[in-house]
Amino acid sequence: MTAALDAITVVFVLAGCFFFLAGNVGLLRFPDTLTRLHALTKADNLGLGLVVIGLMPRMDHPLSALKLLLVWALGMLAAATVGQLIARSVLRRGLPIWKGPQ
């Protein structure tokens, strides 16, 4: 039983880390603000979710597991809002937007 739970944790957390990594690569490599936002918010939300799932079995109390889920939900909410705000700011100020490979 514990071995199985351990396996789940390892797999999910590793997967989460992978998405975090991917998001950060995107942040560094993508050409403009909007695409970078895209990489960050989506990949990080997913990565956070996977880490949360991976950690849930390790909680000693169901309520604590619920708290972890709440963290994920709040994280997504924040990412979505901030992403939206930054994107709108980009549009309002007319900053350059990537139009695809030349």
Next chain:
Amino acid sequence: MTGMLPLLILSTSLVPAVVIFFLPEAATRVRAAVNLIGALAKLPLVGLILDGVAAGEQYELRYTLVPGLDFLLRIDALSLLFLSLSAFLWLLTTLYALAYLRDGANQSRFFGFFSLCVAATTGIAMSGSLITFFLFYELLTLSTWPLVAHRGDARSIASGSHYLAYTLAGSTALLLGIVWLEGQVGPVEFAAQTGIAGADPNTLRWIFLLMVGGLGVKAALFPLHSWLPAAMVAPAPVSALLHAVAVVKAGAFGIVRVVYDVFGIGLVTDLGLGVPLAAVASFTIIYGSLRALNQSDIKRRLAYSTVSQVSYIILGTGLAGPTAMIGGLVHLIHQGLMKVTLFFCAGALAETLHIYRIQEVDGCGRRMPVTMLAFSICAVGMIGLPPVAGFVSKWYLGTGAIEAGQIWVLFVLAGSSVLNALYFLPILYRTWFRPATGTWREPLTPLPAAKVWGLVSPAVATAVASLASGLLAAAQPFSPLGWATLIVTRDYGP
């Protein structure tokens, strides 16, 4: 009671000072009343103590400020010499100043600081320890400054700064000397010198130099004298205060204290410091007289005359023989009486007829006979002719010098007398024997009688006193000479 009496004497000038500061400018009568009540109250108190000390009574007041720092008032015979001079002259100077400054500006400030000066002088006279002496000495420095700068014009301010620069530097040296000495031997009181003789002689010489140098500024010893002639821009009552009642006397008195009561005559002689001190004093005597010769401003000439005359006191102290000491001490009184008269008269000339320079006095003996008679008596006394007081001082100094084996001093005394004659006699000649040539200006409206009285009567009183001290010198013990003799025979006798 014996402790309260010194405090009472101090407060007769201190309390009026504080009260006057808070009086409104317009309260002329109240101010005069407060001042005179203080001055009049002081005289009987001093008289009381004079009598007590003559009978051997002790007056002492001790108050510990912090450990190692005692405020000590102690009255001995030497204190009284200075104390009675300042008490007597304070009354007359106050009367004179009230007349002189009628309708002037900033009277509260003036009379407040004036009384404070006298309080400081009283304190100096009654101090029983070095540090108490220093406290009052500094108080005197600071309270005199507003008087010197009183008029507030550029010259007054400049001479005030000049005065401060000298006296503050002087008191710094004095304090350094005191702190150094007390660092070696502990608190020093004026009665019993213990342990000083055991200290390193060279250290003691340095300390002596610092102290006498610091005190010499106020005593106008050459080369520390230049503030005194500069300060003659101050009103005449202030000059009287500087030259006769308080400031230069405080310096001279301090030197007497240092020599007699801090080091002791024996130690000063052993350290070989007496004769150099006498030599500096002698040089100052001659130098002051020479400078006085070529001053055409009356008050300036009188100022240089003070430089010269005060050094008689120090000369007598430096010679260290009993007779010379008597001569020096008695001159503290005599010079005060005579010089204050001269300044009173000079002020009266300036206020009444706008006479400032020697060329302008031609024939004014007929215009202001009483004033000029007083002036003449004291000028004669300054030269050293009998029967005026100055003769007594010089006689004792001369015999004292012979007694001490310092014959050269006689030449100093003789030379100085000749020079004194050279700078005083022309004034007398012009006053009495030259016709009036219109060099002076009559006031537009005649001066009020009260003012004239206020200017003339103090001069008459002090002139009479100068004459009396000469004529009645033998009256024991309350003539100046009698008291000086008492001091020397009782407290410093062999």
Next chain:
Amino acid sequence: MSVDSLFTQPGLYGVTGALAIGIGVYGLIVRPHLVRKIIAVNMVGSGVFLLFGAVADRAAPGPGGDPVPHAMIITGIVVALSATALAATLTLRLSRETGRTALPPEPEDPAVQDKES
């Protein structure tokens, strides 16, 4: 002196705190921009707290630790925020009144500045 103690966990964080303090002091001196000076002071503060925390961890390693320094550090962090808020507002006001965001190299007479501005 035991150099070994520097290679334990608390030692490591203690050294990190010490270095952060050094970096902060350097920044405070050489960086003229006031916002950067505020950052530098905060960095010194963080370094001090970290060093203090490392000290506390030595007394009781693991979770929990010595709670007395922890409470003090919490207090310190709040105090640092208070000071930062005041400094930031002063900087803002300075920038609005004078257009400057740095201190003059030498302290000057405030009255003279008033006349200029």
Next chain:
Amino acid sequence: MPGVVWGPDVGSGLLALAVVLPVAGALLILPLGRHAERVPHLLFMAGLVLATAIAYHVWIGGVLTAAIGGWPAPLGIVLRADGLSAVMLLTTALVLVPVGIFAAGEFQPRTADGRESRAGLLFWPLMMGVWAGLNGTFLSNDLFNIYVALELLTLAAVPLVTLEGKAGTLAAALRYLLFALLGSLLYMLGAALLYGTHGTLDLTLLADRVRDDASALIAAALMTAGLLAKTAMFPLHLWLPPAHGGAPAAASAILSALVVKASFYLVVRLWFDLFPSLLDDTGATVLGLFGAAAILSGSVLALRQARLKLLVAYSTLAQLGYLFLMFPLAGGGTEAQPWTAGAWSGGIFHAVSHAFAKASLFLGAGILVQGIGHDRIADLRGAARSLPMVIAAFGLSGLSLMGLPPSGGFIAKWLLLTTAMASGRWGWAVVMFAGGLLAATYVFRVLNRAMATPEQPLRLVQPVHQSRQLAVLFLALVSVLLGLVPAIPFELLQIGGGLSTVEGFR
């Protein structure tokens, strides 16, 4: 523990009130807003009574201690009042009362049209904050608690500098704030190291445990450096003059008279109570040299100022220098010398009399600004005639700066000088004499101007209320009075001091 109403005794119970009172004042004034007019004055008076009561209990019963919440050290925080604390408390309360009266003429919570005034309201809680910080510092026996009290002091003091809203004061306030913050952090760092070594921050416990070793030296050096920056000690002094010279007069008075003294007080506590064995000749000499440099440079700079408030501010730099001469004179060498108590008391005496004198000087400068519209020294002609009380107060306070009798400054200087000469350390005496002469030069430079008769009579641009002038004069008179009756504060100072050796001094 029911039944125990006041703790071990009344005196100890009073200690916490010295901090509670000003804090409560600030909390009261804030919601009261424009209706708070009288509250500060009542509090200042109550504070004076309280400080007197504490001093009285110290006087009759010796050192007071109170464990807050009943938690003894090292777990809790202990308040402790010895003679030094009592003297500092009293000084603070006695300066605040007249400053409050003075400030009432300038800072009114209610504007003329009945609204709430920004500066008029905020001045008072900020003063309360400074007061709480000062009392907290003087009474605390816990190094970290002192850190919080010091920060309270700083955060209440800095806004006072800019309260008038002049643009020129902003840079000064920022520089002050940055120095003060760095100073407290360095102090805190030293405290952290001490905790790490000895496991307590209680001064009494630490004093037993501290040993003369390298780690104690590092901690002491850090704390001292931090406190020197807060005291504006040479060479970390340049922030002070623009801040103190630019603040409103009442605030300058508090800053120069009291606030810088809090950190000085701590330096004294550190070196004489906590690390006495660490204070070797080298350390003491370094501190003394800083002091000497401050005396000379501060005085020379004061001479060159064109404005009175800046002159007074630079004079603070110089006067702070004297305080640090007590380290080489009273410390250094392992065993207490007979004159130690003299120099130590002299230093504290100087701090106290400077507090009164400097408060009076700054308030006086404020009155000049109000009355004649400026404080340019060159144009002060006639001031002695128009504002005699202020110029008189300037002269009297000047006595303390110059170290001339009769003033507390003279007693302080005398104690320091006799120590220097008795132990044959000439150099320090020479510095003190030079400082005194320089001070005389700048004091009389102002008095000379003020005494001079102007070409046209000086007209006041704005009348100055009598009570404000009396406040200035009162402070000056206290500084003089300290020179006339120094025995009581001197005896009080000796209570609880580890090095009370008055006997050796006699």
Next chain:
Amino acid sequence: MTAFPLLDPALCFVILTTAVLAVAIRTVFAAVVSFIVFGLLMAIAWVRLGAVDVALTEAAIGAGLTGVLLLSTVARIAKHRADRGDDVPILEGPEPDPAPTDPLPGLATQSLAIVLSAAVAAALVAAVALLPVPAPGLVAEVGSRLSETGVESPVTAVLLAYRGYDTLLEIVVLLFALLGVWSLTADARWGGQPGLRHLARPDGVMAYLGRLLPPIGLLVGVYLFWIGGYRPGGAFQAGTVLAAVWLLAVMAGLVPIPKVSGIRLRLALVIGPAVFLAIGLAGYPLHGAFLGYPPAIAKVLIILIEAGLTISIATILGLLVAGAPEERPS
């Protein structure tokens, strides 16, 4: 810990890297961002050191609120520049540092700075190495008297019982920081509202978030306040969360920011310290000492104090971020 022997060194390395960046990086904006990252990493360091309370505070206040303050300062400075016509774009423009008018220190100053900071750091490293090996501390003392305080969390016991006096002064310090910020208001604007403008369109995502989050935030805040008696958490963390929620609602345009002269606002500011002080004074008759709690009711008293503190802390922190009043009173 043994599983990842390199975790601590790596964390320290990254912390120091961000520290260097915050000092050395070219623009002020980037420096602020570096500092925020530095603060968050510090929070992780605190977890590593077992100080979860400190970690929470560091993340919320040290990195979070400080970061917000600094960012808004940079933004407002840039706005002043723009208002003055110094053509600098807001926020994303590389603000030159030193700005054209800012003086650069000379070589001497720089060398001095290097020597000085190196000396300080070296002395501190030495001091750390010199710390005694059986480390002294107060763990045992704190634990042995925990029952008298009525709380289970040792940190809360220290903050509100053993060293409650520190905390009292701390909240006063916070209050004075706000007074200091307010004192920098222009006279004409005194009594008006702080200068935080709501940026949200009524139908925008901010407004949506502003409606959605406050209930959750309130819940989290109250939870943090309540849990403080047992586990990491307490008035400061709770107050921070509540302040954030409040600011969010203000920025979303849902609640107006109050005027600084409002009596209810003033009361909210002082309620925490006032309750603290009142209970402290009650300690004289109740327990014979200032801030003395009788063990029987210690827990109630501490909760009362924490409740008051949470209100005041939330108000003060929110207003600190909002800044000095910039709107004229109507």
